[in-house]
Amino acid sequence: MKHDSNLPLEYSTETNEMNILGFWIFLGAEIMLFATLFTTYFVYVDRGVGNGPAGSEIFELTPVMIETILLLTSSFTIGLAVHAMRINRVKAMIGFMIVTLLLGAGFISLEVYEFIHYYHEGATLQTSGFTAILLTTLGTHGAHVTLGLFWGIMIIIQTLRNGLNARTANKSFIFSLYWHFLDVMWIFIFSFIYLKGMM
Amino acid sequence: MRELFPMKQVNGFIFSLLLTVIALSVYFFDMSFAMGLTILIVTAFIQAAVQLVVFMHAGESKDKHAIYANTIYGVVIAVLTILGSLLAMVWGYN
Numbered sequence: 001m002k003h004d005s006n007l008p009l010e011y012s013t014e015t016n017e018m019n020i021l022g023f024w025i026f027l028g029a030e031i032m033l034f035a036t037l038f039t040t041y042f043v044y045v046d047r048g049v050g051n052g053p054a055g056s057e058i059f060e061l062t063p064v065m066i067e068t069i070l071l072l073t074s075s076f077t078i079g080l081a082v083h084a085m086r087i088n089r090v091k092a093m094i095g096f097m098i099v100t101l102l103l104g105a106g107f108i109s110l111e112v113y114e115f116i117h118y119y120h121e122g123a124t125l126q127t128s129g130f131t132a133i134l135l136t137t138l139g140t141h142g143a144h145v146t147l148g149l150f151w152g153i154m155i156i157i158q159t160l161r162n163g164l165n166a167r168t169a170n171k172s173f174i175f176s177l178y179w180h181f182l183d184v185m186w187i188f189i190f191s192f193i194y195l196k197g198m199m
Numbered sequence: 200m201r202e203l204f205p206m207k208q209v210n211g212f213i214f215s216l217l218l219t220v221i222a223l224s225v226y227f228f229d230m231s232f233a234m235g236l237t238i239l240i241v242t243a244f245i246q247a248a249v250q251l252v253v254f255m256h257a258g259e260s261k262d263k264h265a266i267y268a269n270t271i272y273g274v275v276i277a278v279l280t281i282l283g284s285l286l287a288m289v290w291g292y293n
Contacts (some may be wrong), residue, residue, distance in 0.1 A: 009265040010258055021262045030275035035277030039284045040200045047289070061226065079254040083205055092203050094238060184247045191222055191243040199225050199235045 008086050010173035012166045023174045027181050034185050037137040041193065048129025059122045060114070064194045066103030067110045068186065071145075074103035076184035078176045084144070085172055090164050093172070094156055099153045100179065104145055109141045134193065141189060144182050149176060217250075218242045223292035 005121050043056065081096035118124070119151070123131040155175050159168045202238045222242040226236035259264050 005284050007260070011263075017260065017262065020260065024257075024266045024269055028269045029268060031270075031273035031277050032280075035280050038277075039281045042281060043288050065223075069216075072212070072215055072219065075254060076208065076215075077251065080203060082256075083204055083208060087201065087202060146262075177255055180250050184250045187243050187246045187250075188208055190219075191239040194221060195225055195239055196236065199232065 008173075009164065009166055009169035010085075012169075016166055016170040019170055019174060020177075023177055027134070027177065028180060030185075032139070034137075034188070037133065037140060038192065039189070040133045041137055044129040044133050045197070048133070050128040050130075052125050052128035052131050053121055054130070055193070058118055058123050059194055059198050061116065061118075061194075061198065064190065065111050067107050067114075068190050070103045070107045070110070071183050071186050074100045074107070075180050077103065079178045082173060082176045085164065085169055088164065090159070091165075094159060095157055101149055101156075103147050104152070104179075106182075108142060108145055111138065111145075114138075120133060120184050137189065137193065141182065141185055144185075148175075148179055148182060151178070207253060211249050215246055215249055218246045 011020065014066075036134070077096045078100040081100065082091045084096055085093040115138075118135070120141060123134070125132050125135050155168075156173050159172060162168050219242075222239055225238055230238075251270065257263065257270070260266075
């Protein structure tokens with residue numbers, strides 16, 4: 001198989017290209033996972049409240065806004081990490097990845113705070129159809145970010161240990177795809193769960 | 200230092216912050232539900248497109264047609280699932 005030597009390192013072997021394409025297909029399946037969660041959310045949001053609180057009673061703008069800014073910024077910094085990787089600046093790349101993971105950790109901390117707040121407001125998994133799907137949707141996203149934190153740490157360790165090569169560049173790039181995807185999902189959660197709920 | 204911050208990505212980031220602020224207007228300004236929802240749908244999908252093209256480099260490799268086809272397929276099925284379920288379970292019972 002002929003290969004274009006002008007391609008960035010992460011695309012530089014046949015396997016690498018297949019890995020990236022395969023990961024996009026995985027992301028397609030992830031879109032469906034979140035679509036089923038959103039479906040259930042939209043069905044329950046007005047009719048599944050029961051005796052529990054409605055979204056407008058428990059949502060708080062400030063933590064949600066900070067979470068959004070943190071995740072948007074982390075999506076930007078992981079993009080910068082990939083750019084630094086492409087111009088072969090390993091130190092800058094690792095630096096941007098660390099910043100990304102710190103922002104992600106900040107996001108998770110706020111989400112934990114938010115969940116505690118919901119618990120005190122009497123919105124738990126067992127309260128109503130609405131709170132159940134709300135917490136499941138947010139929790140699924142949060143679990144993805146948490147997984148991403150551990151994955152990112154592993155990527156940093158491997159890159160530090162082996163340097164930048166076709167394999168580590170490929171893994172880092174795929175991790176960046178995952179992280180951007182989580183940001184996109186958060187945008188939908190932010191718009192159609194929080195803002196729509198507080199409108 | 201400058202070479203670490205490519206204009207394309209910096210602009211993409213500023214644009215995504217701007218979209219967030221526009222989306223936020225539905226909270227601060229009094230508007231009809233239909234108007235607010237329209238703003239949210241437009242800003243969210245533009246936001247997703249910015250991420251896809253600027254940050255995820257969706258169109259850079261020779262697999263770009265497969266990548267776009269796969270993503271659009273995912274989104275279409277997602278939208279159909281959501282709207283179809285709402286049609287069957289919510290909108291029909293007003």
